[in-house]
Amino acid sequence: MTDYQSRTERRRAEKTTKGKNTKRPIFKRLTGIALIVLFVTILAGTATTAAYILDAPPLDPDELVFAEGATVYDMNNQEVGKLQGTENRTYRDIEEMPEHLKNAFIAVEDTRFYDHGGIDLYRIGGAITANITDGFGAEGASTITQQLVKQAFLSTDQTLKRKVQEQWLSLQMERQYSKDEILEMYLNISYFDSGAWGVGEASIRYFNKEDLSELTIADAAVLAAIPRRPSYYNPDSNPEAAEERRNLILSMLEDEALITSDEAEEARSIDIEDQLDFTPANNDFAYQSFVDHVMEEVESIDGFETIDLYAAGFDIYTTLEPDAQQYAETVIQSDEYIHQYPDDDLFQVGFTLLDTQTGAIRAIVGNRQESEAERGWNHATAASGQPGSTVKPLLDYGPAIDHLQWSTGEQIVDAPHEYSDGTTITNYSGNYSGSVSMREALVRSLNIPAVKAMQEVGLENAQSFAESLGLTFENNIEESYALGGFSDGVSSLDMAGAYAAFGNDGIYNEPHSVRKIVFRDGQEIDLNPESERAMNDYTAYMMSDMLKGVVNDPAGTGRRANVDDLPLAGKTGTSNFSQEERDRYGVPDGGVPDIWFNGYTTRYTAAVWTGYGDGRGSGYLAEGEEQQIARDIFRHMMAHVHSGDETEDFSRPDSICGDSELFVCGTEPTVPQQDDSSERDSEQPEEENDVDDPLEEDTEEETPDEPIEEAPDDESVDEPIEEESTDDSTEEEETEEESIDDSAEEEETEEEPADEETDEPTEEAPEDEEPEGPPEEQPEEEPNDSDENTEDNGDDDADGEDAESDENDEDEDEDTED
The missing domain is CATH 1.10.3810.10 (Biosynthetic peptidoglycan transglycosylase-like)
Incomplete structure (x- = not known):
């Protein structure tokens, strides 16, 4: 027995001994717990494995x-067919x-x-x-x-x-x-x-x-x-x-x-x-373009890349609306409704119809010759052509409203202008309108105000806005994108998805054709995408309100796409050939490669591309009725899918104020609108209309690599601007100044109309909002139809911008503008 010298020493020794004695039992307990957990895990795993094996199907x-191939169902859960065929x-x-x-x-x-x-x-x-x-x-x-x-x-x-x-x-x-x-x-x-x-x-x-x-x-x-x-x-x-x-x-x-x-x-x-000696399949599966996209969508799902859908055995529930799909195929693949289709097998159409509220794809037609389309190139879902002016709501004015809170009446000076690199930009006609509202610029599809809007909002903000609507870009955008200068083109599916957000209060839904997949064992995958807010509600409503004018306003470029008594918004788009391409491919003046029309209601959104799918030299749409096909397809389809049911108008949010022009609440002007624009108008130099240089036809070749809507800009570098002698206008101003009293406010009021009238008197003739244009210029619109057809459509573009184009015969050579 140890002899301790003190009570404290004994207690310290007892405490030390006690600690040593307890270490081994704790280790044993932890080891025992671990073995129990391992045993339970193995037992549970074995039981689970056994259950899985017992539930396995027999080897039939x-x-x-x-x-058995996958079975496809439509939006009403009715079977469309199986992805297989004994043939x-x-x-x-x-x-x-x-x-x-x-x-x-x-x-x-x-x-x-x-x-x-x-x-x-x-x-x-x-x-x-x-x-x-x-x-x-x-x-x-x-x-x-x-x-x-x-x-x-x-x-x-x-x-x-x-x-x-x-x-x-x-x-x-x-x-x-x-x-x-x-x-x-x-x-x-x-x-x-x-x-x-x-x-x-x-x-x-x-x-x-x-x-x-x-x-x-x-x-x-x-x-x-x-x-x-x-x-x-x-x-x-x-x-x-x-x-x-x-x-x-x-x-x-x-x-x-x-x-x-x-x-x-x-x-x-x-x-x-x-x-290879390839032989296409003789597959008579109904609604082939739609089913092709369904297969592509399923194959893009993680884990499904290698799936054999012709032997998958599961059920695919789609968003297909059979009546709309059947009608679209009839309209596009026959001459029953549209009689001006080119007699050319290379001419193609890409059509997509979406549910505006959900992004569900209701119909797709990707080829005019559907019998040749089985798992082939689908012009509805694959990038087909440059979008032309259909991008103006997506890259120019939409971002300006969302980021800068522009009103629909925001004044923009339509005068000679340049890209940041010094390249000159003009409108289709080569003429200018002076100070115009954003609404008028969009309805008439003017180019210069659109570029100015992008420049003011910034390229980064413009690209971000478009990307939030589902558009993708390989590289950062450039200023030429403001007018549709996409190097890779876009698809009607992408454009329909983007435009649908305007009709859905700014909420974007990714276009999709598959709702869910149900496997043999009853398991299912929900594939409906999540909704995302892409813009403020005021941006969506103000854009819709302006785009209504494209189809309703007398100056609108899309009046032929309008459907009576249907609250409808939309935008035209036209790409063009450079002069070098016209010479190389033998394309006459007025011929264009691509025509678009994208539009929507609160129920449906449709995007239509028409053109030639085998490259820019494979064909062209001649001016006249061929360039109306996209609008006609849109009109027929929207009239059909909306028949029998009332369609609600776009709902105005509380964030918007104003009547004839709309403002984000809190940004309304405290002074009359014309006073707000006087500073902008002063930016336009009076001498712009004094240019008297002769037209130089070959200047278009300065930028041959931009076959887009702004191509005419190159021509119009030296193109004569509509001339009203500024000497006369100067005399007018002097006369007015002599006749008014010394009041500064009256003097400013008198001078402003004089400036506008001096800039573009005849160009404003067709516009109700600018009556100062001489009415005797208006009869010139009718003979100008052929020239306007090269822009965006025929009679639909008889607006103030183009009313003067016949006064300069040189305008006949201009590329397509929209």
Whole structure:
């Protein structure tokens, strides 16, 4: 027994001993808890795995032979059809397949196919390592057997349950079927895009070879490339990617000594486009353009990139409105309603109809010749042409209202102007209107006020506003974008989505064609997108109020698209050829490449593009009735879908004040509007109308790389401006100054109208709001129709801007303006 010298020493020793004695029991307890947790986890995992296995579907041989394609339903949950067709399926026995065809698939999909029992543990380890070192998804571990099971029996969702069932069924399949039987079923169930199901149909589709023994080593490598990503590696639509993948597979075959180096080199030397003999599928699926987009939308979902929709077996619930789709196809693909279609197979139409409130796509027509459109180029959803003046609400005036709180009566001086780089800008007619309101500038589609609006709001703000409406740009925008100078073009789907936000109080909904997907096991994915506020409610309403004038105002460029008694807003758009392009392609004056009309109500939004889809030199829309087709399609469609039901007008928010002109509440002027604009008017130099230089026709070639609406700007650098002798006007002003008394306010009041009248007296003739233009100029509008047709439409553009264009014969050479 230890002899302690004091009570304190004893207590300290007892405390130390007590601590030592308790450490081991705590460690034991923690170890015991960990073992219990591990045991429970294993037990729970085992129970869950067992439950998943018991719930797995049976191995039905019928499913292995012909897997069922996805079923498509419309907005009313009525079946539209299945994404499959026995005419596109040809089952082939393994004996018909040459060795190099089988080897190509094994080399790229499952090199140890003949060595594993359905699950390749060695490959799983390699995939884990690759995903750690090269990033998730760098390498997959599914064997051919697993891919067969997944396509034939299971949903495509990435869940633990599906993965457990896939592995279990793969093990069972290896026990019930031989390797050759499994490979045969796999090669017959795989999807090869372009409606081809199985290698037999793919051989016919891409090489026009019904006998599989005729397939070369290069052919086999092309086919083996497709199932991994069918639409991406489609050799007909994406030959570069397919050729790169083909050559990779040839190298794999060479590395495995399945072909010789000479055979590999010979196959690699073949240009893939020379290798193909493509035969389009004879697919009579109803509403093909719409279904094509549905398939593209589904394939863009994460985890669905490699799904074979012709063997998926799930249900796709879409937003399709069958009556609207059928009517759109009739209007666009026949001459029943529109009789001025060009007699030219290259002429195309891209049409999109949306639900304004939700962004749900109700109808799509992507080609005039629908029988040739199966999984082909869809002019409704693919960028087709430059948008022309349809971008002015999106890049110019919309941002100005949203960021600067401009009123609809904001005064902008329409006078000679330049881009920041010094390039001259003019209006279509080469004439100017002096101080105009934003409303008038948009209704008459004047160019200079639009560019000034973008310059004042700033490129960054303009681009941000348009991007919030779903538009995308490869690079930062430039000032030429203010008039539609897009280098890559836009689609009618994008434009419909953007315009719909104006009719939906500024709320943007991404256009979508799929509501949900329901799998075989009852699981479903909700695919309705989230709504986002893209602009203030006052911006949306003020824009809609102004765009009503485009179709209702006598000076509006879109009157032909109007539907009686329907609260409708919209905007025209026209691109054009540069003079260099006219000379190169033989395009006459007045011919244009693209005509647009985008418009909306509170219920529906529609965007229509008309033009030539095979490049700028493939054709042109002649002035006159051909340039009215977009408006006519829009009018027919909107009248049809709104028939029988009353459509509410756009709802005015409390954030707006004003009557004839609208203001954001709190920004109303405290003095009369004309006083607000007097400073702006003074910016316009009187000598602008004294220019008396002769027209130089060849100045257009200064900017040949901008085939957009502002192309006439180049011509009009030296173009004579509408002349009213400023000497006379000076005399007028002097007379007025002598006749008035010394009051400064009266003197200012007298001088202002004189300035405006001096600038553009005849140009304002058709405008009700500027009666000072001489009425005797108005009869000149009628013979000016041909010139105005090159702008945006025929009689629809008989506005103040263009009323003078016939006074200068040189205007006949001007490019299209809108």
